[in-house]
Amino acid sequence: MSIQTLKGVWWKKVDPSEKVWLGIALLWCLILFAMMPLWHLKGGQNPSFETYRTTAAMFQAKVDALVQKAKVGEEKGIPVIAPDPKEDVYMLGRLWQWSPVLKLKKGQTYRLHLSSMDLVHGFSLFPLNLNFMVLPGYDYVLTITPTTSGEFYVVCNEFCGIGHHTMVGKILVE
Amino acid sequence: MAAVFRTCAHTGLKVHNQAERLIKVHAVAGVLSILFGGIAALLVLLTRWPAVHLLDPTNYYRALTFHGMNMLIFWIIFFEIAILYFAGPILLGSRVAWPRIGWVGFALMAAGSILIDVAILQGGADVMFTSYVPMRAVSHFYLGWILFAVGALLGVCNFFATLVVARAERTYEGSISLVTFGGATAAIIALVTLAHGAIIYIPTWLWSMGYVQNIDAGMYRLVFWGLGHPSQQINVTAMVAVWYLLATLTVGAIPVNEKVCRTAFLLYILFINLASAHHLLVDPQLSPAWKVWNTSYGMYLAVLASMVHGMTVPASVEVAQRRKGLSKGLFEWLAKAPWGNPSFAALVLSITLFGFMGGITGVTFGAEQVNIISHNTLRIPGHFHSTVVAGTTLAFMGLTYYVVPLIWRRAVVWPRLATFQAYAFGLGIMIFAGGMTTAGSYAVPRRHWDVQFANSIFQPPVEPAAYLFLGVMGIGGLLAVLGGALYVVITVVSVFFGKRIPDVAGAVPLAAVPQDTGKHTPISGTLVLVFVFLAAFIIYYFLNWKWLSDIWLVK
Amino acid sequence: MADKEEQKEKVPLAQAFFDNIFLLLVLGIVVPVVFYTIWGLLEIASIPLAK
């Protein structure tokens, strides 16, 4: 009985009917494990580990420089930039805004740097459902290639205070 | 202080009166917490249901913080400590090693939870239960965490001390029972958890008062989840121990093979805590090697353990039933099971929903890359409401219907309503979590007041299907809230007004344990069920990789 | 009688290992603290500064 203390030896042989399940379950677990390294080798979607320490001031300066160089307009008071795929792209999150708006080209590959000026934010590309964390003090570099065109939005999906649900940015792909 | 014992007429167990009292106070505090958390659940539910959208933003975020704390931390941990006082002293027929420490621990936990609840209701801690720095709450919120964690730690240490005392005083011979072993596993996991809690909350508390300048956001997330996730693993482990216990109480089940069951618990001890990494898979501060190794619990060995328990528990039920003569075909043992017993209903729903919904979604979303299409969407609360709510909470509810007669020695009032309660809660959470998880696959964020983004500068178009599934979530949630409310009412009324149960054998109906025939009893029904489970697992898992491959390229 | 004989049976080493909760406790602390916490903190500490 499961609630009785046990006298004597309970280390006994396992019945074959149980062994079948143990073996198959173990095999499935190894497959589960193998999928992750395999996807790193062959798959197209993997979390990056290109990360640098930064500060709000350092990162803001990079965003400002890029906006100066690549600004093509403004939407709702937020600069719109059309960056060259050869240079690094910067986007910052702060209470409660993503800036700048990006204009990207389908099929081109960009190095997108993300950082936060204040609290922790969540970068959620909507409605595609591609999610990464944006932390203050960290410059996270995602190497992304848009494979679909249209209007996409950056929804903040980590709670960041009372205006959290208003924090939406934009990415245009043509 | 000489220990005072009574012998339970129904189970023959020797019960130390201090153990019994400590169980009672912890259980009461737990039920109070689920009451508070449940009220907040209703408010939050009605806000996330777009057709209702009840609260304003401030109150929604406040209620959500309150719900997370009272449910995940207070209800679950109070109840777990109660289980440790049962699995330790009572199952070993021993005295509680340190009764006074037990009371001090309880007082600290109670004080901590009150401080936290007050801080939240004052509006001083709208930070969610994760309180990611540099978001700041009032300092007594962090102090409350520290008190609660230290109190729980004392309860856990008391359990270990009781193991030592029981052995030294020879209250038993041989090995501790399987349920006690499961309790010990939970207690080991709890020590790791609470230690991380102390490491992170002491500096954060000092920071909240200005004595520490800066806490790194990435470091906080790493250490916080060393607390936050393992506390869920205590749940899982305690829940599995309760499964074994309920299987014994409801149908007289005997573990089919102690070696297999205990080895599965050992895999939990060694590996389950690595899975704290689930929360950090799309964070900047950790490498893929760290992520892959930790998120997979070191090659999924803790998942293997859960798959083993998911087989051994039903198998033990099957064997017991077959030995009672219900051995026709594959499933007579299951068809003729005591479905009207609320605890049995809770057991079956808990195993099924935990496995098919919570387990499958958890392992899938916890794959490093699949997390890209799951992180911080409603898929995540959808997943954990099927583990910690449909799994753990329901199992604890089922156990309550034995705690009341055996510990309070009162009959459960309205037993048929109790049966309805278990089904309503289980099915409600099933519908609720199914709706929530599916809505999340349309990228609907969690912890978010406004599904439509009506107040933001841009209005992203939301899939109409997402609204449909949020409606499903709402309806299922209402049924679950009804089930939860009935649980609190039945429990409270029984404890105060239930008929007193006389101390004579048989007054509490416990299932007889069938004789071991010495022959092997087949478990073919269980094997069919677990292979159905595996098929569902495989399909859902690879579907998600397919969905992942449809998004942009990223590396 | 049968009971007594059973007790005299030698307890296998594996079973004795499982009976030693405090050994399990040590292992249960060391594994996650090393792989999750310490490894994680080392990685965080070695992140380079942005140029």
Ligand code: HEM
């Ligand atoms: C009556 C049943 C319940 C209902 C209807 C319910 C409903 C909800 C809803 C709607 C959310 C909000 C999700 C969001 O907006 O992000 C939520 C969050 C949550 N629930 Fe429940 N819940 C129930 C029971 C429980 C129980 C029993 C537990 C724990 C044991 C629990 C733990 C949590 C946690 C940890 C969160 C996340 C809080 C956060 O994001 O900080 N819930 N619940």
Ligand SMILES: [Cu+2]
């Ligand atoms: Cu934000």
Ligand SMILES: [Cu+2]
């Ligand atoms: Cu936010």
